[in-house]
Every structure is written in structure tokens, then in C-alpha cells.
Amino acid sequence: MRLSHRLALAVSFVAGPALAGNDPPRHQLRSSAEGNLVVGLCDGETSLEVKGVKPGDQMTREQGQQIAAALMKEWRQKHPDAEWAVAAADSAAETQLPGVEAPAEKQFQSYGAFTERDRRIWQESTDRLVAEGKRIFHDAKALGGTNAISCDMCHPDASNTHPETYPKFQVQLGRVALLRDMINWCIENPVRGKPFADDDPRLKALEAYILAQRKGVALDYGKH
Amino acid sequence: MAHKSIETKYYEERASFFEDLARMGALSRRGFLHVAGVSAGIAAAKGLIVPQSFQLIEIAQAAETATPGFTIAYISDTHLYTRKVNDRFVRSAVKAVEEVNALDPQPDFVLFGGDLAQLGRGEELDLGAQILKDLKAPLKMMVGEHDWFLDMGEHWRSLFGPSQYSFDHKGVHFVTLMSVQEKDFWTARGMTPEERMQTVAGLDNGIQSRFEVGPEGRQWLQNDLAAIDKKTPVVIFSHSPLYKYYRNWNFWTEDADEVQAILAKFDTVSVIHGHTHQLLVNRLGNISFYGLLSTAWPWPYAPEGLPKLTVQMNRADPFNAFDGCGDGQLNVLASGMIDKVYNLWNRNPVTVRANYLSSNGAKDRPPATTLASY
Numbered sequence A: 001m002r003l004s005h006r007l008a009l010a011v012s013f014v015a016g017p018a019l020a021g022n023d024p025p026r027h028q029l030r031s032s033a034e035g036n037l038v039v040g041l042c043d044g045e046t047s048l049e050v051k052g053v054k055p056g057d058q059m060t061r062e063q064g065q066q067i068a069a070a071l072m073k074e075w076r077q078k079h080p081d082a083e084w085a086v087a088a089a090d091s092a093a094e095t096q097l098p099g100v101e102a103p104a105e106k107q108f109q110s111y112g113a114f115t116e117r118d119r120r121i122w123q124e125s126t127d128r129l130v131a132e133g134k135r136i137f138h139d140a141k142a143l144g145g146t147n148a149i150s151c152d153m154c155h156p157d158a159s160n161t162h163p164e165t166y167p168k169f170q171v172q173l174g175r176v177a178l179l180r181d182m183i184n185w186c187i188e189n190p191v192r193g194k195p196f197a198d199d200d201p202r203l204k205a206l207e208a209y210i211l212a213q214r215k216g217v218a219l220d221y222g223k224h
Numbered sequence B: 001m002a003h004k005s006i007e008t009k010y011y012e013e014r015a016s017f018f019e020d021l022a023r024m025g026a027l028s029r030r031g032f033l034h035v036a037g038v039s040a041g042i043a044a045a046k047g048l049i050v051p052q053s054f055q056l057i058e059i060a061q062a063a064e065t066a067t068p069g070f071t072i073a074y075i076s077d078t079h080l081y082t083r084k085v086n087d088r089f090v091r092s093a094v095k096a097v098e099e100v101n102a103l104d105p106q107p108d109f110v111l112f113g114g115d116l117a118q119l120g121r122g123e124e125l126d127l128g129a130q131i132l133k134d135l136k137a138p139l140k141m142m143v144g145e146h147d148w149f150l151d152m153g154e155h156w157r158s159l160f161g162p163s164q165y166s167f168d169h170k171g172v173h174f175v176t177l178m179s180v181q182e183k184d185f186w187t188a189r190g191m192t193p194e195e196r197m198q199t200v201a202g203l204d205n206g207i208q209s210r211f212e213v214g215p216e217g218r219q220w221l222q223n224d225l226a227a228i229d230k231k232t233p234v235v236i237f238s239h240s241p242l243y244k245y246y247r248n249w250n251f252w253t254e255d256a257d258e259v260q261a262i263l264a265k266f267d268t269v270s271v272i273h274g275h276t277h278q279l280l281v282n283r284l285g286n287i288s289f290y291g292l293l294s295t296a297w298p299w300p301y302a303p304e305g306l307p308k309l310t311v312q313m314n315r316a317d318p319f320n321a322f323d324g325c326g327d328g329q330l331n332v333l334a335s336g337m338i339d340k341v342y343n344l345w346n347r348n349p350v351t352v353r354a355n356y357l358s359s360n361g362a363k364d365r366p367p368a369t370t371l372a373s374y
Helices: A061-078 A117-135 A179-188 A202-211 B007-022 B029-045 B054-062 B085-100 B122-132 B156-158 B194-202 B214-226 B256-263 B354-358
Strands: A037-040 A046-051 A168-170 A175-177 B070-075 B109-112 B139-141 B165-169 B172-174 B234-238 B242-246 B269-273 B281-284 B287-290 B326-332 B340-342 B348-351
Touching: A037 B326, A046 A061, A117 A202, A175 A179, A179 A202, B007 B085, B054 B326, B085 B122, B085 B326, B122 B156, B156 B340, B172 B214, B214 B256, B287 B340, B287 B354
Parallel strands: B070 B109, B109 B139, B172 B234, B234 B269, B269 B287
Antiparallel strands: A037 A046, A168 A175, B070 B326, B165 B172, B281 B287, B326 B340, B340 B348
8 A cells, every 4th residue: 555645746846956045936826817726736837727616615635636637637748758757666676686585575664765756856955055055155245254255265175174073172262162163253253254143044054065075074073 | 664573573583593503603413403402492591482393494404505596585375355355465465575575685586476366356466566566675476367367467467567487597597487377168158257257266166277388388488498408407487386286176287297398308497386375395207396375375285186295284273364374485506406495474484405305205304294184
């Protein structure tokens, strides 16, 4: 039973360049002259007016399935050559090696039951945050600086930022510091801007970029 | 009298101290030890904690370069914005000029190693020209990519003349190369001059082309050197390193092999290059390479490709705006080879001897790194 009823309505967008700091795209739905419900597909273009159903009306499962099917039919007509990856196919069992006994049925739970397609979508979301961090790292204005200095001028490719060594006692500050404390120190001093709040998305993005540049380096907190 | 910084006074005091010692003629082996002891005693009496290497380097230098041919000072990579945008880099450049002016005796001339401006703007270059005008010794200019790619060198040339030239001085043939040419990456992308400049200004910006002397520059070099005897010492000033260190950051000269081939016929060749903002030396065949320090900021060492003869300078203290920056001198020996002094601000200077490079690291090793790069 486990995957047969997965409703694969989510059509992922064609992976475009990471757009920094924008809101998610919104589908502007056409309005119905009769005040009927209009349902949009997540491609941002395709939509369908449901005759006789007003916004807020209860629908049966069958009605919902029909609407989804109709939208998908239209999308497939518009994209006859699109590769439509079905989630169930992605998670098909790995090729069985000859001479190796097939394992007993695998454990299953809903958490962790992700596919290669899921993994790619998540990777892209993560890379988008890293790319945003890279943009800020290279942009004195985005850093809020006042002297046209950006991080990359002293740290090309985020070199010599050594995020793997934090937390550590930062002698010059007289206390234990995290990477973000040093990011904010640099923003205040060489860059002459205002430090970012702990939940500032720019600070998160900078941390993401700096950490991504040190992928594979062993953590070694406290190192001097 | 002009205001002198604490650092300037410190260096003046120290320089005169060692000159006095040298005059005492105390440079025999026994005298050397005596002097080392005396200077340590003086340091102790002043309550100073002096790192081990301090006295030994300086005295060894006094012993060996008692008769240098002549001295050149250098200032490099000031990366000036206008004063209103960024006063810190301006102060650093002024500090370097002040230090060079404090040298006694004065150098025969001062080399400026390129990247006077940060974004090639007219006001930035004008400001730089104004600051360098205060130098007492004659000035030799070299161009860097930050000076060039806004207007392709037009304003720079109007201030300083041709970007390639040569001259002879006390038996040494000097050549200044324009070695930051790049193949056109901007036209096809429809870039404005400002965008082109900004792209070149980013070290880790992969869009730009790699530096090169280019076919015309190489031909010019070949012609210039055609009449020079192979025994004449040759010194090349070049902004890019004229070898291949790390491509991703353009610590790199794409046609380095061709340029080195042109220099191969000479017995003694030294290349003095800017751009890399760090203590950096290399030896390839007959050629000794010496990188210059920047006054604006130090670059980290690249993750790969570091020449094996380079002893890394200690990593910079981010809390000190001057640390890892500096200026320095080239002591041109009677042989035409060069002892290179890295005058690191807030640190003991480091001298890299011609002997160290020509012996392929066997002799005169510079003091070891105590704080390596991460």
C-alpha cells in the first residue's frame, strides 16, 4: 500500500538560478464572473474554474481528485515532452546484485521516506541560501558597510574564516566566541557597519556560505 | 616637523641602534655574539620582550650587506578609494610614504608595485598620485589591474606615462612590464566599464580571464632585451607574479612559461611582483621571484600551489588593521641579486636573502612561521 496513493500534484519548478531574498512566486488567479472557486496549479499558469462551487464550500474527495486530474491533464498537454518523475518510481528498489540474497523487507516510517527527487529539491533550497550568503559576502552595500569593504576582499572564497575552529576563546575579545560573533565583529570594524541581529536572515546566509566553503574539513572547536 | 607614528619612531630608533653597532665594527664572529648579547641586554633594560629572531636577523643582515650595491624601497597595492569613501587605506598609504621618507640613507628610487586605486576611478588615481608626490626619492610606477580596467589605463597613463618601460641603473637593467592584460570577457556579456572593473576587482570572481603579458608585450620585452648582455643583472617589475601559483584567484600569469623563456638567457634575473599581498618567494631556473606586501590588507595563502621555498608570514591579526600589511626594501647586491626586506608593520621585519633562493633553500632560511594559515 505504501506508495500507491501518493498524490503527486506538486509540480516542481524548473530549477532556475537562485533568486536572492525574493518572496516565493505567487500565482495570480483569474477571477470567476459567477464567483466560482478557481483552483491554480503550482506551475503558476494553469488554473481551472469549478462550476457550481463557491470559495469555502466543502468538496468530496472525488471532486478534489477530478480537479487535480483535470489540471494535470492540461499541464501535460502544454508540456508533452516534460519528464514527469513519479515519486514511486524514484524510490524503486536498487538493482539487485546477482548472487546476493535479497534483504528482507526494509523498515519503513514516513519520516525518512524521501526520494532522490526530494533530496534534489532540498539541496537546491540549501544551495539557494548559500548563494545568497555568497552574494552578501561580496557586496559591501548588502553588508550595510560604510567604507566599500566587503568580506571577500580579505577572505576570497571565504578562505581564512575557519568556521571549524569555533567556538573558541577569542583572545582579543576576552571571551569565547562563535563564528557569528566574528562575522559581526568584521561587519562592525573593517566593514564599519552595524552588527546583525542573531535572527537576521543575512547573518544566517553568511554562516551558510562560510560553512559550505569548508565542507569536508574536520570540526576542531577551540583550535588556535 | 611632520608627525611621526609610534611605529615610525620605533623603526627609526631601532635602525639607528643597529647602524651604531655596525659602525663599532663588532661584526666578527665573536663580535656578533657580543652584539647579540648587548642588544638583548638593552632590550631587557628597557623592559621590552623581544622575540628571539629580532637581533639575529638584523645583525646577520648588517654583516652580509655591509656593502650593498644600492637600495630600492617599495610601496605596493594601496587600493585607494577616495578619502570620503574609505580613509583607512589612505592612512596606510600615507604611513608607507612616511616610512620610506624616514629611511636614511634614502633609497636610490622607490618602486610602486601597482593597484594604486581600488576601482580605477580618476579621483582614486589622482589621490594616489598626490600621496606619492610626497616621496623624497624618485618614483618608478607599475600598473595593476585595479588601476586599469575602468578606462583601460587611460587615466593612469595620463598621470604616470607608459605602462611598459625599461631603464639602466648602476649596472642593472630594469624592466617594468604590463602583466595584467586580460582577454576580452566583457563585450560578449554586454558589461559596462564599471561592471568590468568590479569583476576584475573580485579575486574569487571566476568570470574574468587570467592575467597575461600578451603577445605584444612579450615581443616588446624580447626587443628590449635583445641588446642586453647575458651577464648583465636583470630585474623585472611586474604586477602579476610571472609564474603560476593559484589560478582561481589570478595569482597567475597565463603566459608565464613564454615570458620565463625570454628571460632564460640571463645569468641573474629577479622578478619583483605585486598583487599577492603576502610574503612570497619562488625560484624557477635562473629566476628569483619576490612578492610585495600591500599597505591595504593581506591576502591569505592560497589553498594550493604555494612555492615550496616560501616561508609563510604569520597569519594576520584581524583586530589590527595594519597587521600583515607593510612596505619594504630591495637591497641590490654587488652581484645584481637581491636581498628582500619585508617590513611588516607591527612585526619584526623578515629578510629573504638572495642566497636563500639561489641555494634552493639550503642557506639563510628565513625565520619559521609560528602561526600558519588555517
